[in-house]
Amino acid sequence: MKVMVVDDEEGIQLLFKNSGKNQCKRSWGGMTSEVRKRLFSPFFTTKPVGEGTGWGCSISYQIVVDKHGGDWRCLSQPDRGTEFAIEIPTRQSDRVEMKAN
Known part of the structure; x- marks a missing residue:
């Protein structure tokens, strides 16, 4: 797993990447397009019934995107890996005004 943090004048970017070579139990080894489409939906989980609530990515996405005006891709x-890119602006008022327009 590679983790990278980029801090520039516009914001902070966090990158999490797994090549898929040492596949983890869950989706880090790579996701189908169907899973990616539902990834941030409330109650969606890839875990067996009773093991997950499906709230983790949904709530995290809302905090990053809706509350802080950031981006999460x-x-x-x-079998080729997964990469998450999370961007959080350092100047909240600039980013929130842009999203409101």
């Missing part, structure tokens, strides 16, 4: 293909 997921790039993934089965």
Whole structure:
């Protein structure tokens, strides 16, 4: 797993990447397009019934995007790995005004 943090004048970017070579139990080894489409939906989980609520990514997405005016992207293909890019602006008022327009 590679983790990278980029801090520039516009914001902070967090990158999490797994090549898929040492596949984890869940979706880090790569996701189908169907899973990616539902990833941030409330109650969606890839875990067996009773093991997950499906709230983790949904709530995290709302905090990053809706509350802080940031961005959260997921790039993934089965057996090729997964990359999450999370961007949080350092100047909240600038980013929130842009999203409101």
